[in-house]
Amino acid sequence: MRALLAACVLAMPGMAPAGDFFTLKGHGGPIMDIAVSPTGQIATASFDNSVGVWDGKTPRWLEGHRAAVNAVRFMGGFAVSAGDDFALELWDLATGDETRLEGHRGKVMALDVAPDGTIASASWDGTVGLWKDGAPRFLEGHAQGVNDVVFRADGQTLYSASADGTIRIWDVAEGAETQLLLRHGFGVNEMILTESWLAYGAVDGVTRVIDPVTGDKIADFSLDRRPILAMAVSPDESRIAVGDGEGFIMVIDTTTWKIERDFRATARGPVWALAFSPDGENIHAGGLDDVMYSWPIETMDQHGQMTTGARTFLEDPATLPNGERQFKRKCSVCHTLTPSSARRAGPTLYNLFGRRAGTVEDYRYSPILTGSDIIWDEDSIDALFDEGPDHYIPGSNMPMQRIVKRTDRDDLVAYLKKATKPEGGN
Numbered sequence: 001m002r003a004l005l006a007a008c009v010l011a012m013p014g015m016a017p018a019g020d021f022f023t024l025k026g027h028g029g030p031i032m033d034i035a036v037s038p039t040g041q042i043a044t045a046s047f048d049n050s051v052g053v054w055d056g057k058t059p060r061w062l063e064g065h066r067a068a069v070n071a072v073r074f075m076g077g078f079a080v081s082a083g084d085d086f087a088l089e090l091w092d093l094a095t096g097d098e099t100r101l102e103g104h105r106g107k108v109m110a111l112d113v114a115p116d117g118t119i120a121s122a123s124w125d126g127t128v129g130l131w132k133d134g135a136p137r138f139l140e141g142h143a144q145g146v147n148d149v150v151f152r153a154d155g156q157t158l159y160s161a162s163a164d165g166t167i168r169i170w171d172v173a174e175g176a177e178t179q180l181l182l183r184h185g186f187g188v189n190e191m192i193l194t195e196s197w198l199a200y201g202a203v204d205g206v207t208r209v210i211d212p213v214t215g216d217k218i219a220d221f222s223l224d225r226r227p228i229l230a231m232a233v234s235p236d237e238s239r240i241a242v243g244d245g246e247g248f249i250m251v252i253d254t255t256t257w258k259i260e261r262d263f264r265a266t267a268r269g270p271v272w273a274l275a276f277s278p279d280g281e282n283i284h285a286g287g288l289d290d291v292m293y294s295w296p297i298e299t300m301d302q303h304g305q306m307t308t309g310a311r312t313f314l315e316d317p318a319t320l321p322n323g324e325r326q327f328k329r330k331c332s333v334c335h336t337l338t339p340s341s342a343r344r345a346g347p348t349l350y351n352l353f354g355r356r357a358g359t360v361e362d363y364r365y366s367p368i369l370t371g372s373d374i375i376w377d378e379d380s381i382d383a384l385f386d387e388g389p390d391h392y393i394p395g396s397n398m399p400m401q402r403i404v405k406r407t408d409r410d411d412l413v414a415y416l417k418k419a420t421k422p423e424g425g426n
């Protein structure tokens with residue numbers, strides 16, 4: 001089976017096998033965004049700080065971001081990505097050259113590219129960035145972070161959606177807001193824009209289609225599954241796909257405005273990233289897993305779910321000692337216990353005890369951790385999860401996570417002590 005797929009990929013360089021269910025493996029953390037080129041080439045943006053550009057199933061890694069990557073788009077022979085390091089990276093796919101675009105003062109959550117090559121960026125600093133040749137412009141007007149940006153097909157008008165609950169329209173040449181299209185009340189996360197409709201998804205689970213000029217309602221698909229985290233449109237605009245925090249992917253037919261499929265894609269956890277194949281037959285999806293899944297829409301429900309946490313549950317969790325279970329559930333998606341960090345989102349915890357923070361060689365830390373004088377031992381690891389990384393080491397790239405129960409922390413630390421020992425790691 002694997003050999004067959006490999007042969008089929010070799011025959012079509014740059015192409016993923018079409019019409020089949022397949023997965024792309026190699027990232028070391030959750031997949032946050034997916035882009036598809038007109039020829040079907042796939043790019044993935046990951047929490048592991050890298051962008052994968054896939055030649056069939058073989059990844060090429062674009063490394064340059066210093067934190068999680070939230071967005072990626074193709075543009076001609078280039079790719080552009082953006083992330084939690086407040087920066088955009090422009091990648092020349094032929095030479096591998098990288099240009100860093102800086103100026104945002106918050107995480108960058110989404111990107112779009114106009115036909116003339118102007119890049120728009122949505123940032124939690126509350127601005128929309130416009131990047132073209134010279135100095136960037138930053139459009140101000142939203143009261144909170146901007147979650148998404150989309151150009152109209154002509155590239156002269158831009159729509160932005162924000163945590164402040166509004167969708168605003170901007171004149172790109174003027175850099176000025178021309179219309180407040182929508183006040184939703186809850187944060188708007190995602191938008192799809194065509195010439196005749198705009199679909200949006202919000203924090204409160206609302207999925208709605210409106211007229212892109214008047215804001216009048218065209219259709220509503222809210223199923224009370226919150227929040228809406230991903231949306232994609234097929235290249236011929238005949239279908240949209242919607243992914244939510246409860247792990248469903250809903251496919252909507254835009255000619256009839258009917259729900260065509262509603263598929264539970266993950267046993268638990270979010271669908272963060274969605275994209276269609278160029279023929280519109282497959283949906284590529286990403287979530288908490290470090291794997292990208294691609295389902296043929298016709299047979300989606302016959303191929304099972306994303307294995308969110310499956311690696312963690314290969315053994316029956318009930319039979320694992322508590323410390324090991326804590327690690328497998330809460331840490332192993334981002335950390336190995338082997339000498340190599342293996343491209344996971346965080347550094348290996350191999351040989352952790354007595355180690356100074358920020359010193360694993362094959363891992364690129366945030367400056368906060370590199371400059372820290374913390375030594376990892378029972379007490380500091382306990383404090384890290386008693387207070388939560390956001391309090392114990394503010395500004396680091398560790399996700400917010402507390403382990404509230406003292407016995408759980410004790411068991412975890414005891415397990416780590418054993419499992420991170422150079423001769424005891426596995």
Ligand code: HEC
Nearest residue numbers: 330331334345346347357358359365366369396397398399
């Ligand atoms: C979603 C990913 C993720 C999860 C889950 C996660 N971590 Fe981390 N962890 C990171 C990242 C990213 C860093 C590096 C932070 C930086 O560079 O600022 C890190 C750093 C660390 C460090 C510091 C290591 C060093 O070399 O200085 C320790 C210790 C740690 N994590 C322990 C844990 C434990 C224990 C758990 C489970 C309870 C856990 N982490 C869960 C992503 C994660």
